[in-house]
Amino acid sequence: MRKLRGKELALAEDFLEEAAKLIAEPGATTGAVLVSGNQVIGRGHNRPIKGACKFNMRTFLEHIHSINDISQTVCAEHMAILNALPGNLLHSFLYVVMDGVDDRYRPCPECCRTIVENGIKLVVKDANGVSFYPLMELSCAYSS
Numbered sequence: 001m002r003k004l005r006g007k008e009l010a011l012a013e014d015f016l017e018e019a020a021k022l023i024a025e026p027g028a029t030t031g032a033v034l035v036s037g038n039q040v041i042g043r044g045h046n047r048p049i050k051g052a053c054k055f056n057m058r059t060f061l062e063h064i065h066s067i068n069d070i071s072q073t074v075c076a077e078h079m080a081i082l083n084a085l086p087g088n089l090l091h092s093f094l095y096v097v098m099d100g101v102d103d104r105y106r107p108c109p110e111c112c113r114t115i116v117e118n119g120i121k122l123v124v125k126d127a128n129g130v131s132f133y134p135l136m137e138l139s140c141a142y143s144s
Contacts, residue, residue: 004123004130015040015095016125022076023099030099032076034084034120036092044079077111081118090119098126105131 004012015033022031022045034042077094084092094115098105105124107115115122115135122133 002132002134004132008132009130012095012123012130015093016097016123016130018043019076019095019097020099020125023097028076028099030076031097032080033095034080034089034092035095036084036087036089041087041092042080042082042084044074044076044081044083046076046079047074049074075108075111077107078114081114081120091121092118093121093123096122096124098124105133 015035018040019031019033022028022033022043025045025047028045028047030046032042032044033040077096080094081089096105105126107122119135121135124131124133
């Protein structure tokens with residue numbers, strides 16, 4: 001992971017702002033925008049799987065974060081990628097914004113594999129600022 005600065009950060013800010021708007025959805029804490037050739041090709045925000053949630057949204061999010069279980073959740077990253085298909089995602093950028101869930105971004109294993117397999121570059125804004133995650137770092141994140 002490396003922090004973005006200068007021109008890289010300025011370029012990323014517009015897309016990060018668009019991802020942040022997706023957090024406005026009720027209960028969403030993560031927004032993601034997939035970009036190819038400076039054009040948005042997919043958007044997503046985290047949410048419960050339709051029909052799978054027996055809780056209201058607030059109770060559901062507390063439950064998910066307290067047990068670190070994402071089995072009943074559609075991740076923002078995965079949603080943005082699915083919304084962009086079909087197409088070549090190689091060399092595209094996924095801009096992710098988190099809103100107060102944690103101090104550090106950690107993609108779930110399924111999103112991590114999907115991002116790496118499709119050759120997507122990842123830019124994240126969390127409590128630590130704006131960072132770029134190289135594919136190698138992501139591919140090693142869940143190998144152990």
